[in-house]
Amino acid sequence: MFKQRRRFVNFLLCFMVCLFISITINGIVKDGSTDEGWKHIAKEDGVIPVVIMKNYVFEQQNITIKAGETVRWLNLEGSHTTTSGTSCTPDGVWNSGYLQVGQTYDVTFDTPGTYSYYCTPHCAMGMTGTVTVLESAANNPKPDIQINGYDSDVTITPQDEANVTIYLDAGDKYGQNVDYWVLAKTPNGWYHMAAKGNWFPTYGVSAQGQLSGFDWFTVLQKSGLPLGTYEFYFGVDTNMNGIKDEELFYDSIALTVSESAISGKDLFQNNCSRCHGTDASGLKGPNIQGKTKEDIDRAIATVPPMNTLSVLTDEERQAIADYLSTFVK
Numbered sequence: 001m002f003k004q005r006r007r008f009v010n011f012l013l014c015f016m017v018c019l020f021i022s023i024t025i026n027g028i029v030k031d032g033s034t035d036e037g038w039k040h041i042a043k044e045d046g047v048i049p050v051v052i053m054k055n056y057v058f059e060q061q062n063i064t065i066k067a068g069e070t071v072r073w074l075n076l077e078g079s080h081t082t083t084s085g086t087s088c089t090p091d092g093v094w095n096s097g098y099l100q101v102g103q104t105y106d107v108t109f110d111t112p113g114t115y116s117y118y119c120t121p122h123c124a125m126g127m128t129g130t131v132t133v134l135e136s137a138a139n140n141p142k143p144d145i146q147i148n149g150y151d152s153d154v155t156i157t158p159q160d161e162a163n164v165t166i167y168l169d170a171g172d173k174y175g176q177n178v179d180y181w182v183l184a185k186t187p188n189g190w191y192h193m194a195a196k197g198n199w200f201p202t203y204g205v206s207a208q209g210q211l212s213g214f215d216w217f218t219v220l221q222k223s224g225l226p227l228g229t230y231e232f233y234f235g236v237d238t239n240m241n242g243i244k245d246e247e248l249f250y251d252s253i254a255l256t257v258s259e260s261a262i263s264g265k266d267l268f269q270n271n272c273s274r275c276h277g278t279d280a281s282g283l284k285g286p287n288i289q290g291k292t293k294e295d296i297d298r299a300i301a302t303v304p305p306m307n308t309l310s311v312l313t314d315e316e317r318q319a320i321a322d323y324l325s326t327f328v329k
């Protein structure tokens with residue numbers, strides 16, 4: 001780990017010199033890039049496969065897992081064993097002994113191969129099974145990005161500080177040449193954090209070099225962010241060419257800055273999207289991207305199908321307006 005960090009020290013230093021984003025509100029040339037293809041990495045669910053022992057058979061008689069995973073035997077009837085070996089002869093890899101109804105027995109398999117087993121008293125009746133253990137899944141890079149210590153989307157007021165931090169577990173691809181991406185999709189378009197230690201108002205690669213893990217560090221610490229919704233991305237791809245490639249590992253998180261610290265996005269999706277579309281571009285009602293609080297007040301007062309929305313408070317209407325202002329046109 002120490003060695004890994006040393007190798008990464010240049011990249012890290014560059015990042016840490018300038019922690020502060022400098023968002024220029026006007027005159028930003030927007031990049032045409034979309035966020036298509038940027039998705040959260042699926043998280044491991046940690047479900048243990050279960051073999052049921054019942055009526056003199058193993059259900060899921062032949063089970064396949066990956067190295068490092070665990071199989072659980074669960075006895076639902078009678079008294080049975082799971083005992084490794086072939087031809088009703090134990091080979092000593094595991095033996096549960098007699099399990100009573102409701103009891104379980106777990107075995108973790110670290111070495112690929114096929115393992116045969118049987119039930120000691122019922123082997124002759126054909127109560128046998130196999131566990132096939134495949135090579136473990138690649139230990140891929142695991143980037144992580146958080147805001148104020150949260151992994152899921154965060155809403156703050158402009159007075160609150162946003163502290164965006166990143167972490168990287170390099171995994172098996174350690175040392176491979178990669179592109180690093182630290183991106184923010186802001187109300188004013190894309191920004192990327194560049195290796196020279198600053199945020200630039202364009203979409204682009206942040207750094208290039210050998211893949212190396214590092215501990216949590218801050219990439220943005222700032223209060224007074226302009227109202228709107230921000231999406232932050234942190235990822236690596238394994239082809240060092242400055243282009244986001246197919247083999248991409250990344251994490252993302254959204255930040256909403258709203259006067260009310262109420263999620264305007266949630267309010268919009270719950271109250272407005274069924275008529276105005278999930279991106280406010282129009283469905284049964286008109287496109288309302290970029291509409292202001294005053295427009296909303298007027299519409300609620302005058303559009304008959306919207307009058308049930310008069311229950312929305314000023315704060316909530318403002319939060320929706322802040323959200324509508326985030327659509328980059």
Ligand code: HEC
Nearest residue numbers: 271272275284285286288291295296299303305306309320
């Ligand atoms: C039941 C359907 C429906 C829902 C729900 C609804 N709207 Fe509308 N909205 C409409 C229709 C239809 C119009 C156009 C009315 C017209 O042009 O006469 C409209 C018009 C508007 C306008 C005026 C557009 C303009 O050009 O100025 C705004 C702003 C607006 N809606 C905002 C919202 C917001 C914000 C919500 C959620 C809080 C919402 N609407 C929920 C149907 C709906």
